Amino acid sequence: MKFGLLITEGPYQHEASDSAYQFAKAALAKGHEILRIFFYSDGVLNSTKLMDPQADDRHIQKQWTELSTSNNIDVIVCVAAAKRRGINDDVIADGFKIGGLGMLTELAIEADRLVEFRA
Amino acid sequence: MAKLMVVFRTSPYGTIYSFEGLENVLIMGAYDQDVSVLFIDDGVLAIKKGMDNSSTGIKDFSPTFRALEAYDIEKIFIDRTSMESRGLKLEDLVIEPEIIEADAVEKMMEEQKNFFMF
Numbered sequence: 001m002k003f004g005l006l007i008t009e010g011p012y013q014h015e016a017s018d019s020a021y022q023f024a025k026a027a028l029a030k031g032h033e034i035l036r037i038f039f040y041s042d043g044v045l046n047s048t049k050l051m052d053p054q055a056d057d058r059h060i061q062k063q064w065t066e067l068s069t070s071n072n073i074d075v076i077v078c079v080a081a082a083k084r085r086g087i088n089d090d091v092i093a094d095g096f097k098i099g100g101l102g103m104l105t106e107l108a109i110e111a112d113r114l115v116e117f118r119a
Numbered sequence: 120m121a122k123l124m125v126v127f128r129t130s131p132y133g134t135i136y137s138f139e140g141l142e143n144v145l146i147m148g149a150y151d152q153d154v155s156v157l158f159i160d161d162g163v164l165a166i167k168k169g170m171d172n173s174s175t176g177i178k179d180f181s182p183t184f185r186a187l188e189a190y191d192i193e194k195i196f197i198d199r200t201s202m203e204s205r206g207l208k209l210e211d212l213v214i215e216p217e218i219i220e221a222d223a224v225e226k227m228m229e230e231q232k233n234f235f236m237f
Binding site: 004006008042080081100101104105109111116118 | 121123135136139142143146147149150152232233234235236
């Protein structure tokens with residue numbers, strides 16, 4: 001199956017990003033395809049390379065970067081949502097790209113299932 | 120052409136979901152798909168007329184829902200129970216959605232390819 005993922009919550013505050021990450025790994029392990037992962041609303045905050053959690057905790061941004069680069073998955077951060085939250089090319093981590101909302105519509109058109117992770 | 124539904128189910132202003140949902144649906148209009156918009160639960164409050172949130176400092180975006188038609192978004196629905204249980208009538212709204220019953224909402228949802236929830 002072709003999945004699209006939409007994440008609308010920031011890191012650490014809410015489990016949504018963690019759940020999405022676990023879902024993505026499980027789907028890939030089962031042989032499914034992930035067309036794109038789209039971060040919207042506070043979800044864009046998952047992309048900042050400035051996050052610096054304690055060493056015994058998971059590093060949410062690095063998890064996404066690793067998932068994106070090792071599986072060649074398109075990981076998009078919505079430009080409008082990013083700009084109003086201080087996320088731009090200066091702070092965005094490897095593996096993430098800033099893109100327009102049209103890429104979310106395209107994902108909904110192309111994916112068999114768009115799965116949203118939110119509060 | 121894909122059947123896509125955008126569901127507004129949270130109240131406006133308390134969180135940004137409703138406003139960013141509006142931004143999303145305006146973009147969707149450019150893609151020539153079969154888009155439906157549904158207002159349900161507290162989401163119906165997003166299109167209530169005469170809101171005055173000037174003291175909050177948050178941008179008043181409810182009137183922008185009037186632009187949906189200009190963006191070729193014509194299938195707009197409101198859940199009857201959600202509307203009536205909040206004391207709203209059609210004339211209280213900034214747009215004129217079609218009133219829809221819960222069983223019809225369920226049927227319409229079954230027909231969709233994908234959803235966006237805001």
